[in-house]
Amino acid sequence: MIEKSSIKIEAEPYPFAFLPGQCALLILDMQRDFLEPGGFGEMLGNDVSQLRKAIEPNRQLLAAWREAGLTVLHAREGHRPDLSDLPAAKRNRGWGKTSIGDTGPMGRILIRGQKGHDIIPELAPLPGEAIIDKPGKGAFHATDLLSILRNLDIKQMVITGVTTEVCVHTTLREANDRGYDCLIPSDCVASYFPQFHEVALKMVTAQGGIFGWVTDSARLKAALPKKA
Numbered sequence: 682m683i684e685k686s687s688i689k690i691e692a693e694p695y696p697f698a699f700l701p702g703q704c705a706l707l708i709l710d711m712q713r714d715f716l717e718p719g720g721f722g723e724m725l726g727n728d729v730s731q732l733r734k735a736i737e738p739n740r741q742l743l744a745a746w747r748e749a750g751l752t753v754l755h756a757r758e759g760h761r762p763d764l765s766d767l768p769a770a771k772r773n774r775g776w777g778k779t780s781i782g783d784t785g786p787m788g789r790i791l792i793r794g795q796k797g798h799d800i801i802p803e804l805a806p807l808p809g810e811a812i813i814d815k816p817g818k819g820a821f822h823a824t825d826l827l828s829i830l831r832n833l834d835i836k837q838m839v840i841t842g843v844t845t846e847v848c849v850h851t852t853l854r855e856a857n858d859r860g861y862d863c864l865i866p867s868d869c870v871a872s873y874f875p876q877f878h879e880v881a882l883k884m885v886t887a888q889g890g891i892f893g894w895v896t897d898s899a900r901l902k903a904a905l906p907k908k909a
């Protein structure tokens with residue numbers, strides 16, 4: 682059922698019925714270690730310029746979202762300094778010689794409170810904007826995101842951030858199974874692997890929008906209500 686108060690946003694595979702007062706912007710993992718030259722992502726051999734393309738569209742969307750007075754949520758991937766929330770499987774898999782918790786170029790890698798774990802200054806949270814500290818790829822696993830969404834009466838999310846096929850997709854899938862409608866502005870998500878980015882977005886809208894909707898930040902910003 683399309684609610685009367687919704688605003689139509691052109692999207693794939695069909696228009697998204699936007700409910701501004703019940704829609705949160707969730708920005709995932711725009712952290713120094715993933716995005717900045719000299720960080721952990723680059724140390725692993727990744728091309729951070731692929732992710733940095735999403736900074737300016739996110740910065741503009743965040744400014745417009747704040748201007749409209751809507752809910753903003755930030756998420757960060759990271760762990761407790763004692764690593765008690767880090768499964769051995771995550772620590773051991775895929776990261777090469779230097780792993781989570783070891784000393785990296787910007788402090789201990791993916792540890793809360795370390796410089797590399799910080800959200801990049803361009804997208805720094807404002808006081809009053811909730812930050813979800815997540816030990817997994819998805820923002821629902823082992824966090825209080827679900828309770829925050831329920832308490833704020835949020836029914837929809839615009840999900841942005843990095844990386845498209847990892848934390849964005851995992852969170853999108855978690856959100857779907859919990860009954861949230863999700864819209865992804867394609868220029869506000871990014872991957873170290875452009876081909877994964879493209880296919881991950883196609884996977885969202887295939888089969889009649891099996892995981893949600895994809896639009897771009899221009900169409901989304903144009904639909905934002907003016908603050909009273």
Ligand code: TIU
Pocket residue numbers: 709710758818843844845847848849873
């Ligand atoms: N935030 C997020 O996507 N974490 C990752 O580890 N992504 C990779 O693509 N490796």
